[in-house]
Amino acid sequence: MSPFSVYTSQQYSKSITRKIAAVNAKLTDGEKIEHWTPYCLRHAAITTMIHDKKDGGMDVARAVVGQKTLVATQGYNHADVKIPIDAAKNRLNPFE
DSSP: OOTTOOSOHHHHHHHHHHHHHHHHTTSOGGGOOOOOOHHHHHHHHHHHHHHOGGGTHHHHHHHHHTOSSHHHHHTTOOSOOHHHHHHHHHSOOTTO
């Protein structure tokens, strides 16, 4: 086992789910954090890279995540990435 393989993707996902449940127990219904997975982080990062031209756009995003073709990366090309980014920025940090 590699020294860098501390968590499997399933263990990481379960850890996130448990932490969100613990935080949500202290929040009102309107404040609760929606379920998400490590894949959601990957998806958000790729989408941001594609739309932020200073980060290199589609070609750089494809290379960073290791996809062989632009076709796979284009699945992340959403029309308006600003909406979810603004929503994430406006959330309280429940892990502080």
